[in-house]
Amino acid sequence: MASQKLNDPIPVVSKLKKNVFILFGVLIGLLLLSTIVLAILFSIEKSKTTISIKAVENNLCVTPFCIKAANYLLESIDESVQPCEDFFQFACGTWLKNNRIPDDTGAQDTFNILRTQLDNNVVDILTSELPNDSIKIKAIENARLLYNACVNESAIEAAGVDTILSVLENELGGWPILNGLSWDEKKFNLSNLLLKLREYNNNIIFNCGTSTDDKNSSAYFIRISQSDLALEQRQYYLNETKLTNAYRQFMYDLAASLTNDTTAIDKDVQDIYEFEKKISLFHWTAAEQRARQSEIVRTTIGNLSRLFNTSFDFTNYLRQTYRLANVTLSDNDNVSVSEVEFLRNVSLIIDQHSPRVVQNYLIWRFMMNRAANMPKRYRTIREQFDRVLRGTNAERPRSISCGSYVNINMGFAVAKLYIKKYFDENAKNQSLEMIHNIRSSFIEMLEESTWMDDISKRKAIEKALAIDEKIGYPDYLNSNNVTQLEEDYAQYTFTDSYIHNTLKILKIKSKENFKILRETVDRKAWGASPPTVVNAFYTPSKNQIAFPAGIFQLPFFNKDAPK
CATH class of the missing domain: 1.10.1380.10 (Neutral endopeptidase , domain2)
Known part of the structure; x- marks a missing residue:
């Protein structure tokens, strides 16, 4: 068989083999690159998971709300002050600096x-x-x-x-x-x-x-x-x-x-x-x-x-x-x-x-x-x-x-208008759940106490179970039935004269207070303060707690906050 000369053309079959080898090399390179990328991504996700697991293990909250809440606190404290020397300045110094007293009020909080x-x-x-x-x-x-x-x-x-x-x-x-x-x-x-x-x-x-x-x-x-x-x-x-x-x-x-x-x-x-x-x-x-x-x-x-x-x-x-x-x-x-x-x-x-x-x-x-x-x-x-x-x-x-x-x-x-536009119904359900949990924990503490006699324990538990909780607003305000609302304000009819309206209200309020003398106290009724206030109340005579709709705002409450 004659030998092939160096300058003779390469056979077609040899070209195909060479192309196959090149293609195979490219694929190997892509596979290697993909492996590296996946390894990096896996490492990142593993790191996140590790951080999340550590956060759970350390009882840390890393939700967006918790980060926001932590930021609010960090922006309030003054880290240039030692807490053991002036804790108030440490805890509130930056907040005080960033929140001036408005001209129309005597204080700010x-x-x-x-x-x-x-x-x-x-x-x-x-x-x-x-x-x-x-x-x-x-x-x-x-x-x-x-x-x-x-x-x-x-x-x-x-x-x-x-x-x-x-x-x-x-x-x-x-x-x-x-x-x-x-x-x-x-x-x-x-x-x-x-x-x-x-x-x-x-x-x-x-x-x-x-x-x-x-x-x-x-x-x-x-x-x-x-x-x-x-x-x-x-x-x-x-x-x-x-x-x-x-x-x-x-x-x-x-x-x-x-x-x-x-x-x-x-x-x-x-x-x-x-x-x-x-x-x-x-x-x-x-x-x-x-x-x-x-x-x-x-x-x-x-x-x-x-x-x-x-x-x-x-x-x-x-x-x-x-x-x-x-x-x-x-x-x-x-x-x-x-x-x-x-x-x-x-x-x-x-x-x-x-x-x-x-x-x-x-x-x-x-x-x-x-x-x-x-x-x-x-x-x-x-x-x-x-x-x-x-x-x-x-x-x-x-x-x-x-x-x-x-x-x-x-x-x-x-409040009839306010609760529809600004009050989140989740707040009502979450608050009732929180109150239930607090009450249960309180009763458990009472039962385990050693310094109270049995009669006192029973009375305390009885009172705790009898607490009437009012959350957000009275139920009738969220109803299509407006009879009670209309009856309560039947005398409140006004004109375009502000001073006449003012004097009329004064007389109405006075009579309302006198009229209730002959009425029976409705222990389950919502108190005198409307839902549109930023406050909370306990009424001893009714053993009633009330959290009006107006206070369900940050930083007092948020539906995304941890329990």
């Missing part, structure tokens, strides 16, 4: 931040287009009418103060400080004046109303106690300060803005202040009220006069007050009297002062609150006082203050 958000939500639902199923609900319609009248500044300015001045002169016997020396003290009748002020829901000096009976939580009784002070705390009257000066200036400026006769204002302002200062000396602080619970006296309407040896007839005053709501008191109606010492001493102080001073003071306290319902120039006078009392630098935006006003007075109508 998490509650205030959430309340601001809720206030904005309330304004939104009072001004947005209504859902189809809410258009014909009268309660919601009147809530929006009340809001619109409140924000209508031009109408408020046009109305002026004639309505308020008419109430002062024709219903309350006049405000002497506005009449100069011409005020006739023969008009003065303390009982009638206090009665009329109570009709407008003003408890001044003496506080009276209906409360749940301390001895029988299924019934109501009458309660008499001290009322509040204009400066809130007794200590603020002890020395002359910027606050006491601002308070007297508030009196002077408001009175001067309402009259052309300023001849008696200076003396009247000083007399009013001195009168209240004397009252403040006997005013009980909150700590004193808690410490002296045993001094509360329980009696009846028939025996009330024996308790008070004063010139002021408390018995007749209460009978007339409840008659405003067509409730006739009997001699057997129970009465609880708190701060008896204050009531007796203040009754003596009233006897020692002229009708002019007492009339001036009582009307002043009424007008002090009404300044917020008057045109802008009068609200500004109040605002200047609040800057000293509250530490504010500006009035709240009108839309926010009006939304809050509607929410305070017609909160359940507002």
Whole structure:
């Protein structure tokens, strides 16, 4: 067989073999590359799994919510401070630095931040287009009418103060400080004046109303106690300060803005202040009220006069007050009297002062609150006082203050809209589950305790099992049946006159409190506070806990948070 020369052409079969070898090499390379890539990916996933397993083993939460929550905490602390040296600065330093106090409030905290958000939500639902199923609900319609009248500044300015001045002169016997020396003290009748002020829901000096009976939580009784002070705390009257000066200036400026006769204002302002200062000396602080619970006296309407040896007839005053709501008191109606010492001493102080001073003071306290319902120039006078009392630098935006006003007075109508737009139903179910778990753990701890006797354990467990939990809102608000809502707000019918609406609400609220005296306490009913508040409550007389819809916001609650 002849040998092949070097320059002879390569046979076709040899070419095919060479191509096969090249292709095979490429495939081997691709396979090797894929193996490397898969190995890297596997390593990454294994690393993630290892981290996840370690997180579980170490009881760590690495969900998006937990990372967000951890970031919130990290952004609040000040790591430049040693916690053992100043724990408050360590825990809150950066939060304090990043959260300034708003001009229209005297403080800032998490509650205030959430309340601001809720206030904005309330304004939104009072001004947005209504859902189809809410258009014909009268309660919601009147809530929006009340809001619109409140924000209508031009109408408020046009109305002026004639309505308020008419109430002062024709219903309350006049405000002497506005009449100069011409005020006739023969008009003065303390009982009638206090009665009329109570009709407008003003408890001044003496506080009276209906409360749940301390001895029988299924019934109501009458309660008499001290009322509040204009400066809130007794200590603020002890020395002359910027606050006491601002308070007297508030009196002077408001009175001067309402009259052309300023001849008696200076003396009247000083007399009013001195009168209240004397009252403040006997005013009980909150700590004193808690410490002296045993001094509360329980009696009846028939025996009330024996308790008070004063010139002021408390018995007749209460009978007339409840008659405003067509409730006739009997001699057997129970009465609880708190701060008896204050009531007796203040009754003596009233006897020692002229009708002019007492009339001036009582009307002043009424007008002090009404300044917020008057045109802008009068609200500004109040605002200047609040800057000293509250530490504010500006009035709240009108839309926010009006939304809050509607929410305070017609909160359940507002909540009807709020829960549909802003409340997550998951929150209700999760909260009930959490409460169940907490209750079970608590009972287990009670049963295992060694320091309690068996009778005490049984009573404690019985009470724990009987706790009535209210989550989010009362069930009727999420129902198509609006009968209860409409009945509750049947009297709340409004016009475009803000001041008339305000005075009407005051009368309604007063009568509502008196009317419930003859009703039976519904221990399962939702409390007085509406769902649209950032707060939570425990009512001892009902053994009830309530978590309103408004508080179900970060950082207090989130459906994605770990249990």
